[in-house]
Amino acid sequence: MKLRVSPPVFPSRLHDPRTATSIGRWLGAAFAVCFVTGLISHYLQHPPDWLADDLPSRPVWGYRFTQGLHVASGIAAIPLLPAKLWTVYPRLFAWPPLRSVTHAMERLSVAVLVAGAVFELATGLLNTAQWYPWPFSFVPVHYAVAWLVVGALVLHLAVKAPQIRAHWTRRSPGTLALPAQEGPDRRSLLASVGAAVGAVTLTTVGQSFTPLKDFLLFAPRDPDRGPQGLPVNRTAAAAGVGRVADEEYRLVVAGPRPFTLTLDELRALPQHEAELPIACVEGWSKSACWSGVRVADLLERAGAPAHARVRVVSLQLKGGYRVSELGHEHARDPLTLLALRLNGEELDPDHGYPVRLIAPDRPGVLQTKWVGRLEVAA
Missing domain, CATH: 3.90.420.10 (Oxidoreductase, molybdopterin-binding domain)
Known part of the structure; x- marks a missing residue:
């Protein structure tokens, strides 16, 4: 008698493409801002010879703005990433696990994307606290992995473009309203995630945007604390x-x-x-x-x-x-x-x-x- 193993059942309707796409938009925007401002920071710190004489000295607050935005967008992505992973993790248990060569490549790109994203957010957060519990140099490795994440993200978006387009234009069955008896609806979930993003941003961004410094709770630096x-x-x-x-x-x-x-x-x-x-x-x-x-x-x-x-x-x-x-x-x-x-x-x-x-x-x-x-x- 052949024993057949049934895949686990995930009853929540919030593990659906529409919810994943909605959170993915926010996460993608945060990663895009973080990547672009990170490039600016890297090339201002380590300009190649051909660029060194063309780096602008104005506006005087330019680096303050871009680097503050870099750290703020990275911190904002921290609650977004687990929320996004929660909406899609049941697909890890889909059967069969590999349906084709294309499907295998898609899964590999997702694995690289997730691992790289977790690495970037974790090491970036520890860098804000100047804690380096690893044997490698932070700057070159963080920079290299950022390009790896962007490459995996571009590949993932290319594979998922038809589905993303469908959900973006609200032509998917995933847009159906969620019955009240099945738990929190999509709006409640998105509101909760948005509140988490707002909370971590508000309680950390004052270290660079000083009008909000009175709300600092979790930022490792108080801009008023130090000699003079x-x-x-x-x-x-x-x-x-x-x-x-x-x-x-x-x-x-x-x-x-x-x-x-x-x-x-x-x-x-x-x-x-x-x-x-x-x-x-x-x-x-x-x-x-x-x-x-x-x-x-x-x-x-x-x-x-x-x-x-x-x-x-x-x-x-x-x-x-x-x-x-x-x-x-x-x-x-x-x-x-x-x-x-x-x-x-x-x-x-x-x-x-x-x-x-x-x-x-x-x-x-x-x-x-x-x-x-x-x-x-x-």
Whole structure:
């Protein structure tokens, strides 16, 4: 006698294509925004040589907006992804599991898509808290897996295009109303998911959109908490710098006409102010008033060509971002400063005392602290 195994039964009518498509629209939009803003962030942090001189320095809040949107859309996708998976998981038990080569490829693409999406959201969330419990470098792996997810998503959408089109235009039996006795209806489910998205967004987005900072409950950073009311990611002690003695400090400007300045000589130069945000890859940001010497003035004194790039070198001896490069747009922008003061006060050591770089529309990790050298690139 041959024993036949019956597949499990899923009674809820909410495991239907229409519900899956409705949530999928939201999830797709969140992933699209997250991917595009992630690309912007990656290329601002690690510009290829051909792009470095074309990175814009305006608007000054550009990176603050795109990176805040990147983190906010990623966090919004966290409740959307399990909701989407809940609507479709009964299909894992469909029989037979593989009906054709095409069906097998579809299942493989879905497996890659789900695994990659979970990986991206989990590692991205942990990055906002600066917790890295893995042996690999976060930035290149996160970037590579993002492309893998997008490729799998495009393939999945191509396979499912006819069904998506049908449900989008409401020509599917899945649009039938759900009887009350069968549990929550589609609108209740979608309202619950929407409320979850709104809740996680409202309680975290204030770290970059400061008008909502009073609603911060789950964001790892408070934009008002830190030395001089501004957060820091890397302290002077962690960088191995400590407090630099005024009489020992020298700024070396290497160019066609090289020169060296003491701290007193820097302070004696014309000082300029700029209201600019610090915006970090973890999603937090805050504007502050900086004052110091224009980088463009130092480059002119050094005889730098108009389109020259500039390497900014920190006094810290090691670290992935101890050296950053300014393309000519940023180097010649009048708002790009070697800052000596923050909100009218001398810089705290954790904010880069005695001198730090501050430039418009630039990731926080590239706003080099404890600057000791400017090098005009050939």
